[in-house]
Amino acid sequence: MSTQRYTKTAIILHWLIGALIVFMFLLGWYMTELPKDADKVMSFDLFDLGIAQWNVAQEMSPRTFYFNLHKSLGVTILALVLFRIYWRLSHRPPALLSSLKAWERKLAAGGHHSLYLLMVLIPVAGIIMSLYSKYGLQWFGIKLLEGLDNKDLRETFAEVHELLGTGHCDAGGISGACIRGIETSLD
Numbered sequence: 001m002s003t004q005r006y007t008k009t010a011i012i013l014h015w016l017i018g019a020l021i022v023f024m025f026l027l028g029w030y031m032t033e034l035p036k037d038a039d040k041v042m043s044f045d046l047f048d049l050g051i052a053q054w055n056v057a058q059e060m061s062p063r064t065f066y067f068n069l070h071k072s073l074g075v076t077i078l079a080l081v082l083f084r085i086y087w088r089l090s091h092r093p094p095a096l097l098s099s100l101k102a103w104e105r106k107l108a109a110g111g112h113h114s115l116y117l118l119m120v121l122i123p124v125a126g127i128i129m130s131l132y133s134k135y136g137l138q139w140f141g142i143k144l145l146e147g148l149d150n151k152d153l154r155e156t157f158a159e160v161h162e163l164l165g166t167g168h169c170d171a172g173g174i175s176g177a178c179i180r181g182i183e184t185s186l187d
């Protein structure tokens with residue numbers, strides 16, 4: 001008998017990763033606009049919204065704080081995506097509608113595979129970019145990698161990170177619109 005529903009874990013991972021990725025785009029655009037020469041502080045009013053305060057152990061500029069947050073969440077997302085891939089491979093998803101044509105099945109599979117690939121490649125490009133920066137990589141205050149301080153390679157991977165991000169928005173929009181429509185066969 002074919003599976004009728006996605007597992008709870010798959011549904012939670014889907015929405016959690018989706019929400020985090022949207023947040024990462026907003027955070028990425030926000031943080032790159034911050035000035036490099038701002039005063040260092042130990043307390044941050046998150047996004048200046050007056051809703052939540054985040055205190056850190058060491059003084060830093062808002063730019064450093066938000067870059068560190070972006071990197072930490074990005075590494076977390078990569079771990080969640082890898083777990084999601086494992087889950088997807090070990091738990092059969094619901095079948096597509098039997099009425100779908102061959103090209104529609106190929107489109108659904110292609111869209112899904114591209115999104116999975118981008119969900120891995122975007123954070124990986126971000127991690128390599130950080131590795132080639134002078135700051136390296138940290139995860140919520142824990143140092144993971146020392147920076148190699150190579151400006152050219154940092155800039156190359158910054159371009160790749162940005163280009164893949166644009167690709168993700170495009171693929172996400174197109175796939176979201178058409179794949180969801182043809183794939184949700186069970187409502």
Ligand code: HEM
Pocket residue numbers: 021024025026028029032067070071072073074075077119122123124125126127129130137158161162165
């Ligand atoms: C799904 C995960 C991620 C998404 C959606 C994402 C998205 C973005 C976006 C939209 C920007 C702004 C691009 C620009 O306009 O220049 C950005 C910048 C950046 N991201 Fe990510 N990112 C992700 C993961 C990561 C990870 C894992 C790291 C590193 C560990 C990282 C490091 C950076 C850095 C350092 C920048 C600033 C680049 C610069 O200085 O121009 N990102 N990211």
